[in-house]
Amino acid sequence: MxxxxxxxxxxxxxxxxxxxxxxxxxxxxxxxxxxxxxxxxxxxxxxxxxxxxxxxxxxxxxxxxxxxxxxxxxxxxxxxxxxxxxxxxxxxAGFAPLPAPPSHEVATVPSHLQRFLDAIGDNPAYALTAEWGIAGWNDAYERLYPNVATTAPNERNLLWAVFTDPAVRALLADWELTSQRFLAEFRAEIGSRLGDPVLADLVARLSDVSPAFRAGWQRHSIEGFESRERLFHHPEFGTVRYEHHQLRPSDQPEFQIVVYTPLAD
CATH class of the missing domain: 1.10.260.40 (lambda repressor-like DNA-binding domains)
Structure with a gap:
């Protein structure tokens, strides 16, 4: 050491x-x-x-x-x-690197990360910004959640989708548990940046439109990410089971890549 x-x-x-x-x-x-x-x-x-x-x-x-x-x-x-x-x-020197400053502009993944998402093929995959904006995705994720391609860019945020889009609520087999787990993970990630204008605006808007978000935010639950099973009820594919993975590219650590790999019944 x-x-x-x-x-x-x-x-x-x-x-x-x-x-x-x-x-x-x-x-x-x-x-x-x-x-x-x-x-x-x-x-x-x-x-x-x-x-x-x-x-x-x-x-x-x-x-x-x-x-x-x-x-x-x-x-x-x-x-x-x-x-x-x-x-x-x-x-x-004992300092953590500074996080990327928040921006009201809609981020998109660099071209090489989009190629990586596309190469994942039939496994749904998407990229999140530090504010959990959905910055890129592959065709498999769009098949799982078609609204990602039609949602206004300034609302293309994972938490916003989970707490406001009825299609996501119907898609998630355990919405009550998953939505609160996401919220606890989000809070754990952004705790040191709660005063950032973009995050404060997101929290305020979600608190206004979603009683479930507002109640969960007031509980102050904190959880770190762990790979886990995810169950979806898709209107076309039926019930599908995935394992949820997350990684950060070494050259673009401001993004996190989420990948769903299939689990056998």
């Missing part, structure tokens, strides 16, 4: 490695001593980041200090860290 000293040492070594290999011309800086075109001085990183040179030097030396997230973000921007690199720095 790595110690705090190990993590501080790795953080310092990583920052030093990045600093020493960046191209000076990309920062509008002339070559350094002996015509060196690669690598920034610590003083230059300090100046560009707005961080004291002593503080930055201590970071690279792995000193027992407690850098703020703002300092690490500033250094990360200066060194032009990628998403994975920035996340690595935050984790080493």
């Amino acid at each position: 790595p110690t705090d000293e190990d993590r501080r040492g790795e953080l310092g070594a990583f920052l030093r490695s990045v600093r020493e290999r960046v191209v000076r011309a990309e920062f509008g800086l002339p070559p350094a001593g002996r015509g060196r075109t690669v690598g920034l001085r610590r003083e230059e990183v300090s100046y560009l980041s707005g961080v004291s040179v002593t503080w930055y030097t201590w970071l690279e030396q792995g000193r027992d200090i407690n850098p703020s997230r703002q300092v690490l973000d500033a250094v990360g921007r200066t060194l032009r860290l990628g998403v994975a690199e920035h996340r690595y720095v935050l984790n080493l």
